[in-house]
Amino acid sequence: EVQLLDSGGGLVQPGGSLRLSCAASGFTFNNYAMTWVRQAPGKGLEWVSSITGSGYITFYADSVKGRFTISRDNAKNTLYLQMFNLRGEDTAMYYCARGKSKEAVDWFDPWGQGTLVTVSS
Amino acid sequence: QSALTQPASVSESPGQSITISCTGTSSDVGAYNFVSWYQQHPGKAPKLMIYDVNERPSGVSYRFSGFKSGNTASLTISGLQAEDEADYYCCSYAGGSTWVFGGGTKVTVL
Secondary structure: EEEEEEEEOEEOOOOOEEEEEEEEEOOHHHHEEEEEEEEEEOOOOEEEEEEOOOOOOOOOOOOOOOOOOEEEOOOOOOEEEEEOOOOHHHEEEEEEEOOOOOOOOOOOOOOOEEEEEEOOO | OOOEEOOOOEOOOOOOOOOEEEEEEOOOOOOOEEEEEEEEOOOOEOOOOOOEOOOOOOOOOOOEEEEEEEEEEEEEEEEOOOHHOOEEEEEEEEEOOEEEEEEEOOOEEO
């Protein structure tokens, strides 16, 4: 069974940092691009960042560019999102999701259960 | 990257059909056939329902179908059932290796 398990969320002060993880199982991890999507409380979905299967190519939304870094460890079947200089508007549930293939995102399926990040003093 | 436009809510009785629109621009929905739809029940992670405009993943009911014309995509749910009550989001490739979601539509089964 394909599974994604998100972790690493928590309460952090404005300007602080946090690293999210997404542990994958049930499929050949390095054969798929991966993505982070977030959802602010009571709001809609927002694409955050994607990475190809090799990890060599990354993409970011303008809202997080320069502050967030997506990466992956294919030996550990794990996706990461390192978040720096966090702001209140980064408060959200963060989901990881699998893409279509090694180099193509195209859609998001399946999704992890999400991990909640709260930025507040 | 502006969000795609969806109606805030749609309501209908069981057994009826509904269509949710998703309006973008010639730079996203109108430019690419990479439109997908997601169902999200309260407190749960989203689930892929439609990809590549009108393709249904294995396991998704035939009652769900997708379509696109110009800058507007749509999701139709036929034979509405109580379990279909959820939030629905469209998503489109927006060029430059970026993706944009719609604001979401709350579907209520009366």
